Amino acid sequence: MGGPASLLIKHKQSEVDTAAEVINDTVTMLRKLESDYSRYRKESIISLINSRAGTETVTPVDTEARGLLQFCDSLHKESGGVFDPTVGVLNRAWNFRHSALPDPSHVTELLSFVGWQHLELDESGVRLGIDQGEVDLGGVVKEYAADKAAAWIQSYGMTAGVVNLAGDVATFGAKAEKAPWQIGISDPSLPDEPVVTIELTDACVATSGSTQRFIDIDGERHSHFLSPVTGQPIKGCFSVSVIASSCLLAGGVATVACLKGRSAATDWLNQSGLPWLMVENNRLSGPIAEQRATRQALR
Amino acid sequence: MAATNGGHKQPSTCLDTTSPVIKRLGAALASIPLYQTALADAPPAFKELGIRYSHYDEDALNDSKLIFGSPKRYDIDVTQLWFETPVGGSWSVAMDVQNDSMSGASPWFVGANIDGQPGVIMSGASIHDNRVEVGVTTRYFWADGNAGFNVSHSKEDDYEARSMSFDVAWNSDNNSRTWSASVSSSNDTVQPVQENIPVFIEREALDTQSLYFGVSQVLSSTAIARIGLGYTISKGFLSDPYKLNDKRPDEHDRLALSAGYRKYFIEQRGALQLDYRYYHDDWGTDSHTAEIAWHQDIKQHSVKPYIRVYSQSRADFFNPIADLSTTYFADDYRLSAYGATTVGIHGFYQLGDWRLEAQLERYKTDSGSGLGGNLAAPALVDFWRGTIGLTWRFD
Numbered sequence: 001m002g003g004p005a006s007l008l009i010k011h012k013q014s015e016v017d018t019a020a021e022v023i024n025d026t027v028t029m030l031r032k033l034e035s036d037y038s039r040y041r042k043e044s045i046i047s048l049i050n051s052r053a054g055t056e057t058v059t060p061v062d063t064e065a066r067g068l069l070q071f072c073d074s075l076h077k078e079s080g081g082v083f084d085p086t087v088g089v090l091n092r093a094w095n096f097r098h099s100a101l102p103d104p105s106h107v108t109e110l111l112s113f114v115g116w117q118h119l120e121l122d123e124s125g126v127r128l129g130i131d132q133g134e135v136d137l138g139g140v141v142k143e144y145a146a147d148k149a150a151a152w153i154q155s156y157g158m159t160a161g162v163v164n165l166a167g168d169v170a171t172f173g174a175k176a177e178k179a180p181w182q183i184g185i186s187d188p189s190l191p192d193e194p195v196v197t198i199e200l201t202d203a204c205v206a207t208s209g210s211t212q213r214f215i216d217i218d219g220e221r222h223s224h225f226l227s228p229v230t231g232q233p234i235k236g237c238f239s240v241s242v243i244a245s246s247c248l249l250a251g252g253v254a255t256v257a258c259l260k261g262r263s264a265a266t267d268w269l270n271q272s273g274l275p276w277l278m279v280e281n282n283r284l285s286g287p288i289a290e291q292r293a294t295r296q297a298l299r
Numbered sequence: 300m301a302a303t304n305g306g307h308k309q310p311s312t313c314l315d316t317t318s319p320v321i322k323r324l325g326a327a328l329a330s331i332p333l334y335q336t337a338l339a340d341a342p343p344a345f346k347e348l349g350i351r352y353s354h355y356d357e358d359a360l361n362d363s364k365l366i367f368g369s370p371k372r373y374d375i376d377v378t379q380l381w382f383e384t385p386v387g388g389s390w391s392v393a394m395d396v397q398n399d400s401m402s403g404a405s406p407w408f409v410g411a412n413i414d415g416q417p418g419v420i421m422s423g424a425s426i427h428d429n430r431v432e433v434g435v436t437t438r439y440f441w442a443d444g445n446a447g448f449n450v451s452h453s454k455e456d457d458y459e460a461r462s463m464s465f466d467v468a469w470n471s472d473n474n475s476r477t478w479s480a481s482v483s484s485s486n487d488t489v490q491p492v493q494e495n496i497p498v499f500i501e502r503e504a505l506d507t508q509s510l511y512f513g514v515s516q517v518l519s520s521t522a523i524a525r526i527g528l529g530y531t532i533s534k535g536f537l538s539d540p541y542k543l544n545d546k547r548p549d550e551h552d553r554l555a556l557s558a559g560y561r562k563y564f565i566e567q568r569g570a571l572q573l574d575y576r577y578y579h580d581d582w583g584t585d586s587h588t589a590e591i592a593w594h595q596d597i598k599q600h601s602v603k604p605y606i607r608v609y610s611q612s613r614a615d616f617f618n619p620i621a622d623l624s625t626t627y628f629a630d631d632y633r634l635s636a637y638g639a640t641t642v643g644i645h646g647f648y649q650l651g652d653w654r655l656e657a658q659l660e661r662y663k664t665d666s667g668s669g670l671g672g673n674l675a676a677p678a679l680v681d682f683w684r685g686t687i688g689l690t691w692r693f694d
Contacts, residue, residue: 067331074327074565078320148333246334249324273318 003166005030009153010160010173022156026149030165033148036065037141039088039134046137054131058124068137068144069121075140075252076116079268082259083252084116084228086128088136094233096215096224111231143206143251146170168206170247185241185288187279195279196292198243206251209239209258225258236262238280240269241288250274319598323565326521342385342440351656351688353377357403357680360419364677366412368421372680373403379688391438399430399455406678407496408543409620409630417619417630417677422541423495430455444469444477457540460487466511475517479527484508491540498540505535513557521563529555538629544621545629552581568596572605583615584634585670599649607641612670619676632676638668656688 007026011019038044042051048059061069075083090110093102118130128135142165149163150170160173162181171181180201184194187207198205214221214237222233240257244250253272257265262280269276269286277288284292328334357372376399383393404421412418434451446467453460464483470476485507491498513527531553538547556577563570572592579585592605614634616627643660662682666675 063332067328070330071324071327074324077566078324144331144333151333244321246328248331248334249321249328252324253321271318272321274321 005166006162006164007149007153008162008164009158010175011158015158018156019158022153022158025156026152029152030145030149033141033145037137039136039138046135049126049128050134053128053133056127058127060125061121065126066121068140069119069126071248071252072137072140073116073119073121075256079256079259081116081228083139083256084114085135085137085139086114086116086118086133087226087228088138089113089132089134090226090231093231094215094224094226101215101217107231114228114231116228139255140248140252142166143168143204143247146204146206146247168204168247168251169200170204171200172202174201185277187239195284196277196288198288200243203243203245204247204250205241205243206247206254207239207241208251208254209237223258227259234259234261236265236280238262238265238278240265241277241279242269242272243275243288319568319596323568326563326565330519342389342391342438343383345692346384347382347690347692349379349381349688349690351377351379351686353379353684353686355682355684357682360421360678364417364419366410366418366420368407368419368423369404369425370421371403371425373401373405375402376400389440391440393436393438395432395434395436395451397430397432397453399432401428401430402426405541406630406632407541409677411620419678426494428456430458457492458487458489460485462486477515479511479513479515481511482509487535489536489540496541496543500536500540503536503540505533505537507531507533521565522561524558524560526558527556529553529557531555539631542629542631544623545631546627547616547629548582548627550581554579570594572603578611582634584612586611587670600647602644602646604644605642607643608638609641610638610668610670612636613674617674617676619674630676632678632680635666635676635679636669636671636674637664637666637676637679639664652692654690654692656686656690658684658686660684 007023009019009022035041036044037046039046039050041047045059045061045065052059072083072085090107093106093110095102113130113132113134115130115133118128118133119135120127120129146163146165146168147170149165150161150172153161153163154172160175161171162183163170167186169183171183175181180199182197183200183205184197185205185207186192186194209223209225214223215233216222217233220235221237222235223237225234226232227234238258240254242250242254242257244253253269253274254276257269257276257278260268265278269278275288276286278285353376355373355375355377357374360370360372362370377397379395379397381393381395383391385391402425404423404425406419407422408420409417410420430453432451432453434449436447436449438445438447444467446465448463448465450463451461462483462485464481466479466481468477468479487505487507488502489500489505490502491500509529509531511527511529513525515523515525517523533551535549537549537551539545557575559572559574561570561572570593572590572594574588574590576588577586578588586609588607588609590605590607592603594601594603613636614629616625617629617631617634619630619635621628621630639662641660641662643658645658646656648655660683662684664679664681666679669675
């Protein structure tokens with residue numbers, strides 16, 4: 001899942017063995033889920049779709065994959081097109097580790113393979129209608145995996161716990177009576193340094209973006225998110241955390257905020273009506289930060 | 300940055316956003332099996348207090364149809380007050396109070412005018428009546444469904460009704476299908492008041508029992524259909540004591556088959572609503588009702604224009620001028636063959652935790668649109684109805 005993961009289950013003393021089994025089963029499920037949607041595994045749904053890109057061959061998908069694609073379609077529309085799971089092909093040009101700018105003509109060439117409108121989904125399955133196009137659901141699968149793991153654990157009768165997949169957190173139940181789970185929100189590049197602690201019960205928090213992965217273009221800092229319209233990195237380097245009833249929804253809203261860029265992110269987040277936190281240049285903003293500041297001022 | 304303590308406390312209501320964006324994304328989530336289980340039945344997450352006022356105004360009777368009396372018909376003012384609250388994690392309780400204030404005149408009987416055509420003799424001076432109804436519903440929720448029990452009592456000068464009902468809804472494993480059933484019983488007493496017109500009974504009773512069974516099916520992430528069958532039986536005094544020539548059987552069996560379809564169009568942010576109802580009873584009346592509506596979301600508000608078409612056949616013992624030689628007879632226009640068209644618009648305006656509601660409806664009858672021939676009643680009624688309401692949701 002691209003980072004450290006942890007499963008925490010609250011159980012009775014007599015349920016120790018059961019809890020261990022549940023953890024093992026859940027890890028197995030997560031590994032299978034990751035494998036099913038991995039771009040690097042030839043037999044995965046994503047690899048099959050991508051290998052048939054530009055051909056007439058339709059790839060059948062199950063209800064789960066169909067639902068995830070439909071959610072991506074909805075997010076693509078609601079984001080005004082900035083959320084586009086076919087944008088990954090641009091990473092062939094951009095290398096954020098070395099901060100080197102790519103050849104513009106290469107970016108232009110790759111940009112011609114980008115476009116969610118090329119993905120066709122109907123009763124028979126999925127077809128990516130452009131040669132060399134690639135779809136990547138990595139942007140939603142991790143959050144979905146957190147939700148699925150939480151539901152998986154509860155199906156065994158466990159009533160309280162926390163699933164943390166590289167900073168996307170799903171909680172269920174409470175830590176103790178009247179004691180919610182204390183969840184630290186971090187910059188994804190600095191997972192061990194929480195910037196704020198929130199209390200959650202039966203809620204999820206997802207974080208997108210990074211203050212550490214960036215590239216400087218003309219003296220201006222840009223994030224590692226790429227625009228499906230221009231092929232260029234999005235201006236601004238910040239991370240966004242959103243709280244919602246599901247990790248997938250929280251992650252979708254947070255990711256779109258990062259993709260919209262600094263100037264439009266706040267409007268988008270406020271439009272969602274969900275609690276959010278933005279970290280930029282070590283400064284916190286958003287309803288979560290404001291409530292924290294109010295509590296500190298009242299002490 | 301160092302970790303800090305005492306951050307943001309997250310009550311569940313903070314996640315109950317009314318954002319249209321989140322509502323649409325939530326609808327897309329519902330296509331994923333994992334999230335369909337999360338839509339299991341649960342009591343409301345908040346308390347709700349509401350008030351609604353309706354004014355119902357019947358058109359005056361056409362002078363050409365009037366033989367005697369005032370052409371002015373009924374006006375009714377209805378005020379409703381309701382309150383609903385969750386109780387614990389699995390229950391909810393709701394209370395409804397309704398007051399109907401009625402004034403006007405109604406047809407007493409139908410006679411022949413100088414041309415031999417049916418004409419209406421009205422009931423004389425305007426009557427004034429007030430009815431109060433109180434109902435309490437308690438509901439229990441579990442993961443796969445909910446069940447409710449209701450008792451209600453209504454009282455007016457000449458009529459008292461006591462009723463109770465029980466309903467249950469059960470969802471299939473993946474929440475794509477909901478089965479519902481209900482049973483109700485009402486025990487009524489009619490004690491007509493002798494004012495402008497003579498009445499010939501002192502006190503009578505009637506009992507009504509009904510049964511309903513239905514199923515709704517999610518067809519896709521944006522479409523749902525339902526079908527239902529209801530059966531009602533009434534026994535006792537079923538005639539209208541305020542009509543001179545009205546003698547009806549002491550039993551009335553009714554069957555109603557209903558169906559509905561809803562399709563949400565994500566890009567248009569609207570939904571098409573289609574409803575149909577077929578009715579049949581043992582008095583000889585059949586009817587069809589069809590309604591088409593378009594529900595349009597406008598940010599967090601909505602508006603719904605609709606049109607409803609209705610057509611019924613006459614009861615076996617109905618005649619425009621009652622035939623007193625038969626065992627049963629009636630000239631009540633509601634038992635005649637006629638059609639009706641309703642055109643209306645219903646809107647909701649959301650302002651934070653407050654929701655304003657307004658509705659306007661026009662109902663027009665047509666004696667030529669009945670099923671199975673004419674024998675038109677001269678006293679068919681047209682009316683306007685307007686409603687405004689205010690609802691407040693709070694923790």
